[in-house]
Amino acid sequence: MTRRLIKSGFSRCFKVLDFLIKPSNMKFFIDTANLRDIEEAKELGILDGVTTNPSLMAKEGVCGIANIERHYRIIAEMVEGDISAEVISTDFKGMVEEGKRLADLAPNIVVKVPMIKDGVKALSYFANIGIRTNCTLVFSSAQAILAAKAGATYVSPFIGRIDDTNWDGMDLIAEMSAIYNIQGFESQILAASIRSSKHIVDAALAGANVVTCPLNAIYGMLNHPLTNIGLAKFLEDYHKLNGLATASSIIGTAQV
Secondary structure, eight states, X not given: OHHHHHHHHHHHHHHHHHHHHSOOOOEEEEEOOOHHHHHHHHHHTOOOEEEOOHHHHHHTTOOSHHHHHHHHHHHHHHOSSEEEEEOOOOSHHXXXXXXXXXXXXXXXXXXXXXXXXXXXXXXXXXXXXXXXXXXXXXXXXXXXXHHHHTTOSEEEEBHHHHHTTTSOHHHHHHHHHHHHHHHTOXXXXXXXXXXXXXXXXXXXXXXXXEEEEOHHHHHHTTOOHHHHHHHHHHHHHHHHHHHHHHHHHHHHHHHO
């Protein structure tokens, strides 16, 4: 019995170590329904996908089923990567009907489903018929296990909202990463409710497969005072050197 426990312990340790040394490439999604922001992120050359929700659609003044679906189609055409489109229904039958309709809009649409009882049933149903999903509103490792077991393609813990409750959202990312690795779950951890560039860095360190964030958080990653100081110094030296070279050429020519 003791030997089995020790062997099991070593096996788990090796799985975690394998995860730690295994290279991965964190994806960048933008969390918006604003077409201009999506285009800007795309122009950076780092955009892998888009996440949306009813609140983001409302922010852009997109309302009515026909207009919302048209907006999803436009986004899906703009970006080659996965586009999360959220169901509004909260019952199993409604989520299935709505999810099928959303999935038919474009091949890169991922159906976004809430972490509720009927949502878990819908995740399992969609997995069985080949529709990819994003389980949203995840706030605990227990919920993350249910979502992964049901076959969610992505599982979205809401980091910023967890931080608002005086708990570190990154702890949840780290727990999910360890659990998924040990148990062999294939769901990808999609860190959501990202509010700063530091959140993005911390999510990468904690093991997130994907981060979804507003454009300003992505642009925030560009900023460092030493970069600005260094660039200003390089340009200053360049212009000084060019100025001296031009002056020397003029003086030399005049002397000849």
